[in-house]
Amino acid sequence: MEERFYKFSSFSCFPEIVQGISNRSYGEMKFGSAQDAEVIKNRKQFAKDLGIELNQVIFPHQVHGNRITAVGKAEGGKGALETSGSLIEADGLITAEKGIYLGITTADCLPILIYDPANRVVAAIHAGWRGIIDQIVPRAIEKFKEFGSDPENLIVGVGPGICQKHFVVKNEVLKIFLDRYPSVTFVRNKDGYVDLKKALFDDLKKAGVSKDNIEIADFCTVCDNGIYGSFRKEGEKGPKMIAVIGLK
Structure with a gap:
């Protein structure tokens, strides 16, 4: 049976890994954007489809920053069922423990899932333009x-996120991207268009990751808005998605 959610084929040869990214068919996944009961129901369905329990998933309080926090079973379930149970502010989680799962929410920002099969370490990263910079x-x-x-x-x-055609920046933000990521930024009529996926690809390679080990989803949250929600296109009414990874 074909799955409802997005899965990276790169992880398919690792049976110890649980991973997936929800789409708009699951509904709203972010607290504060819908009634809590609705978000919990939607998250529980996605967790069930992944073959796990929602109270095994950890969600951070995302702030469009660059902090990566190491977590363990003591934090299991934080942020999954209520915002008051969220972790300290972070935009990425990392763990080597089995039986807990890492989750992040995105709309146009890019979800990144990482696995080290040699040491059995996983991470989930929320990469918006601020975090990339x-x-x-x-x-x-x-x-x-x-x-x-x-x-x-x-x-x-x-994972799925906004493409260059729809990611427009101006003024000071444009200047920063032209300075730091000139090869992925072009200017037309004083507007800048940035390829965030290519920026991440370049950063990963520069950090030592093999290009053959990087899988980038073709989906754009604006171009493929019938599948994924987009804040830039829909505002708050667009459903946010969640990306989850963990070791069984």
Whole structure:
């Protein structure tokens, strides 16, 4: 039976891994964007489809930053059923423990799932344009090194997110991207268009990840809005999705 959610083929040869990204068919996944009971119901259905329980998933309080937090079973379920149970502010989680799962929410920002099969370490990263500018990817790779990981062993999936055609920046933000990511930024009529997926790909390679180990989803949250919600296109009414990864 075909699954409702997006899965990275790169992880398919690792039976110990649970991973997936929801789509708009699940409804709203972010607290504060719908009634809590609705969000919990939607999250529970997605967790069930993944073959896990929602209270095994950990969600951070995302702030569009670059902090990566290591977690364990003591944090299991935090942020999954209520916002008051959220972790400290972070835009990425990492663990080597089995039986807990890492979750992040996105709309147009890019979800990144990472696995080190040599050391059995996983991470879930929320990469918005602010996080990319603040080097969230290099920080994530450095965090893996603290677990003994070699960047060359890392398997990385970059999920659905906004494409270059629809990601428009201006003024100071445009100047920053032209300075730091000139090869993925072009200007037309004073507007800048940034390829965030290519920026992440370049950051991953620069951090030592093999290009052959990087899988990037073709979906754009604006172009493929019938499948995924987009904040830029729909505002708050667009359903946010969640990306989850963990070790069984």
